[in-house]
Amino acid sequence: MKPHHLLAMLALVTPLTCFAGPVDVREAWAHATATAQPVGAGFATITNTGAADRLLGATCTCAQSVEIHSMSMDGGVMKMRKLDGIDIPAKGTVTLEPGAAHLMLIGLKAPFAEGQEVPVELRFDKAGTVKATIKVRARVPAGHEGHESMHKHH
Numbered sequence: 001m002k003p004h005h006l007l008a009m010l011a012l013v014t015p016l017t018c019f020a021g022p023v024d025v026r027e028a029w030a031h032a033t034a035t036a037q038p039v040g041a042g043f044a045t046i047t048n049t050g051a052a053d054r055l056l057g058a059t060c061t062c063a064q065s066v067e068i069h070s071m072s073m074d075g076g077v078m079k080m081r082k083l084d085g086i087d088i089p090a091k092g093t094v095t096l097e098p099g100a101a102h103l104m105l106i107g108l109k110a111p112f113a114e115g116q117e118v119p120v121e122l123r124f125d126k127a128g129t130v131k132a133t134i135k136v137r138a139r140v141p142a143g144h145e146g147h148e149s150m151h152k153h154h
């Protein structure tokens with residue numbers, strides 16, 4: 001086979017092959033929620049083996065809407081802020097975790113039960129839609145659910 005034939009074949013085959021994209025969402029999780037609790041916070045580890053990207057948003061069939069929030073301490077008061085997105089550095093890792101950035105799942109259609117697996121889709125500027133599965137962990141002990149209770153106004 002002549003080399004240029006081989007190249008032509010590779011060009012045809014490559015787009016059909018399913019490669020994992022450079023951006024991967026791992027270990028997505030959330031706390032179980034109380035029955036009356038309308039919101040939940042989702043966490044995950046986002047790894048990027050490619051060029052710089054940006055998390056733009058997320059959707060979940062479990063909730064009416066999903067926002068990206070940051071959380072920080074300001075003079076001893078915990079503050080949450082809605083973000084337009086989160087930069088994912090080239091060859092970097094961004095962790096969404098309690099006390100930091102997280103996905104706010106607003107208007108939960110049903111409470112999260114421990115052990116449940118909830119599909120979620122994260123939308124990135126370059127990588128497009130990346131699917132992940134939120135694994136629901138045990139509920140935050142009573143009195144330690146300050147973050148979720150901050151969203152009661154929704």
Ligand SMILES: [Cu+2]
Pocket residue numbers: 041069080102103104
């Ligand atoms: Cu929040």
